[in-house]
Amino acid sequence: MVTPNPTAAPPARLTAADRELLLLLLSTPTAGPLETGATGPVRLREAQSAYASAAAALGLTVVHHGPADTAELLRPGVPAAVREAAADPRFLACQPSMVLRLGPRRPRRATVMCNVHLDTVAGGGPVSFDGTRFHGRGAIDAKGPAVALLAGIRAARRAAPELGRDVSVLVQLVAGEEGGAMGVFGTRPLVEQGWVGRLNVFCEPTGLRVLPRSTAAMTARLRVEGEDGIDDDPGAGHNATVLLGHLAQHLAAELPQHAVDGQVCVAGLHTGTMHNKVYGSGHLLLNLSYGSRAAADSLEAALTREVRSGIEGFRARFADRATFARTARDAERIVHLDWLKRGLPALRTDDPWTEDLLLRRAGLTPWPTDAPAFTCDAIWLDGVPGTSTVVFGPGDLGANRAHAEGEFADLADLDAYAGGIAALLVAFARHHPRENDR
Numbered sequence: 560m561v562t563p564n565p566t567a568a569p570p571a572r573l574t575a576a577d578r579e580l581l582l583l584l585l586s587t588p589t590a591g592p593l594e595t596g597a598t599g600p601v602r603l604r605e606a607q608s609a610y611a612s613a614a615a616a617l618g619l620t621v622v623h624h625g626p627a628d629t630a631e632l633l634r635p636g637v638p639a640a641v642r643e644a645a646a647d648p649r650f651l652a653c654q655p656s657m658v659l660r661l662g663p664r665r666p667r668r669a670t671v672m673c674n675v676h677l678d679t680v681a682g683g684g685p686v687s688f689d690g691t692r693f694h695g696r697g698a699i700d701a702k703g704p705a706v707a708l709l710a711g712i713r714a715a716r717r718a719a720p721e722l723g724r725d726v727s728v729l730v731q732l733v734a735g736e737e738g739g740a741m742g743v744f745g746t747r748p749l750v751e752q753g754w755v756g757r758l759n760v761f762c763e764p765t766g767l768r769v770l771p772r773s774t775a776a777m778t779a780r781l782r783v784e785g786e787d788g789i790d791d792d793p794g795a796g797h798n799a800t801v802l803l804g805h806l807a808q809h810l811a812a813e814l815p816q817h818a819v820d821g822q823v824c825v826a827g828l829h830t831g832t833m834h835n836k837v838y839g840s841g842h843l844l845l846n847l848s849y850g851s852r853a854a855a856d857s858l859e860a861a862l863t864r865e866v867r868s869g870i871e872g873f874r875a876r877f878a879d880r881a882t883f884a885r886t887a888r889d890a891e892r893i894v895h896l897d898w899l900k901r902g903l904p905a906l907r908t909d910d911p912w913t914e915d916l917l918l919r920r921a922g923l924t925p926w927p928t929d930a931p932a933f934t935c936d937a938i939w940l941d942g943v944p945g946t947s948t949v950v951f952g953p954g955d956l957g958a959n960r961a962h963a964e965g966e967f968a969d970l971a972d973l974d975a976y977a978g979g980i981a982a983l984l985v986a987f988a989r990h991h992p993r994e995n996d997r
Contacts, residue, residue, distance in 0.1 A: 571974065580609065610657075658749060678736055707977045710980075776900070793837045803828055823847055827842075862896070903938060951983070
């Protein structure tokens, strides 16, 4: 047992050049086709190149830059939305990933990898910096953390000359983290190509706490395929709006108790937009996160049961009401459950060495054991031999309005994150496993 004694690391703060880089990145549109519908420019390659130019001043070199192979999109676990979008040959071409490396290629035990995504969700707002706070899409998720990562590497190099000599640092700048792509054409191929380390850090907002796990998510779709009707005779057709609305409320009330280590998100519901028509078809989406394969299997089974229960409840409530009697009678026949995304791994790191390195030697703060995790690309390190993986970043996804209008990152938080990265890297440089370690 090591007595807590955080690794001494020099202060790590964003320089004027770092702040300019972040403003440049925030001004560069990098939302992918899954977010924009292929209607806007995707300048991800340009953003990655700008980042690489800044990183070159620290000694990092580009060792990989390009899109995934199209074969990646034919593999199990690829979300349906990705498969559909990839019919356009420009889909992958405009979404490359990049890997930077500090120092020569070293064995995995002497390598630390940091993963950060420069793609964003769509929307955002005007880009600005008032001296203390950055605004703009990606400020906290995750262009701000990406720039703070460079500041942390700079400070760590000053304190530990072993970095870049005895220890290599990899930086993955990935595409396909947002838009529901789940890293299938960004992080997963890079991991499988071996661009990983003994320690792997995913730069996502955790409030500067070390999170040793990541949930995965599956997306279910409830479809109603019935017959339309008109407003003058609403009972003649099937009312998908009322049926799906009933099922949405039932699942919102009953399904969360089965998500023991994840969340239930009752999401998009669509039937139509007209006021003078009864829509007989429509769909309801649910996003279900989980922390283990067993939990996913249990949640899938619970969803099937609760859909059946919801249909029975609808039939009992509306069977004797003329307007909805046909819908109630046929509900079991016209409701279908299918999956747009499932079968993805979840991550849980249980490694005493990692805990000792990050919490004791680097002096970082642990994620509360009773707080739920969230989903990110860290799932692709699950089960990779000789690795341990954590999620660690500044800010909070909700409080900093990631994915919402007004997204921001405070300079103080980015500076603090740079300091945390510096402490982490110095601790790894001095205490990484040696060749004769067992």
